[in-house]
Amino acid sequence: MHIYKCSESVIKMNVLLLKEPREGTNGPDPYIKELAAFGLKATLIPVLSFEFVSLNTFSERLFQPEKHGGLIFTSPRAVEAMKMSIEASPMRDEWNMVKEKWNAKSIYVVGKATASLVQDLGLDPLGEDTGTADVLSQLILEREDSRILPLFFPCGSIKREVLPTALRENGIPLETLTVYQTARHPDLEKNLQEYFNQQGVPASITFFSPSGVKFCLETVRRLAGQQLDQIKFGAIGPTTADAMQAEGLSVSCSAEKPTPQHLAAGIARTLQPQSS
Structure with missing residues (x-):
């Protein structure tokens, strides 16, 4: 698949990634870097310990x-x-x-x-x-x-x-x-609450494991409230997508491969304004 970057086509939007930052790398986490190339502001929240x-x-x-x-x-x-x-x-x-x-x-x-x-x-x-x-x-x-x-x-x-x-x-x-x-990460509830308080409901939320779905979904539903249906939910792969669908979530995108490049491209396509 050809992965293209088209920053102009995506309005600056917040994206929440339910995963820990990658350790031992210089500079931004690869997922943050790839999403930034599409004009998307990503935040990572660790879900698991x-x-x-x-x-x-x-x-x-x-x-x-x-x-x-x-x-x-x-x-x-x-x-x-x-x-x-x-x-x-x-x-x-x-x-x-x-x-x-x-x-x-x-x-x-x-x-x-x-x-x-x-x-x-x-x-x-x-x-x-x-x-x-x-x-x-x-x-x-x-x-x-x-x-x-x-x-x-x-x-x-x-x-x-x-x-x-x-x-x-x-x-x-x-x-x-x-x-x-x-x-479950001991600070998960607090970190999610702070994120929603400071940045509001994100345009997209991506889960990275079935465990993440298990530990996060109830809190995300509560914090998003009536705006839950406005969120585009993403999955890092088919196993996680299956877990999300089993909980009644609509999966807007599932990365073709579990890489920052493929996920960022999928989220960007999902958030592009629909042409009439």
Whole structure:
């Protein structure tokens, strides 16, 4: 798809993104930057908080690549847990040697953000363009068979079962380990209240996960009141869109791929004045 920028066609509007700012980047968050190119003023509000767990067990597995057929990462948080596990391990000086053993296997990822973090650890990711766990599972099934050692899947406490189910139904051995727990951000209610008080009802609100829909929607409905129907709701992808529709929300746009560029283009198209 050709992504075009046409700032003149969009009146300055407020856009609310229900996600945490990307850490470790210089300058504005990529989503804010891309939306600004369309003349849109974006604000980020963190929805989720994370607690890392089982890092000692995770570390042991990471330094035993010979026991697994490859790795699967479907979220940046799992890669963050991996980085912490490596840095805390008494064997961390051996990582350069160990990572080459992992690179001799398949390192599967969903999305460019996760792929980038995996690359930062010296690993070579596959599947960054898959976009969803559903599509990634198809890639894995095309490449693997039941004779491989178990694929190792570090994941969060709230995970969809699509990928594990697809692999197990097709005889692909899989070993999962919960390495982070997801909860509602403690300041979510306060931050949303302050945003609506200071900036009013935004032209568009985008959700970035089914958990975000679960934790935010009631508050957003209350704060928007009778203006709720005026908001154009966006989703980062089909899984989140499904969760929104299940709650009765009309989804105005769902990003073709989970990238800042694709989401910004979709929101901008949604907010363009309709020609008569």
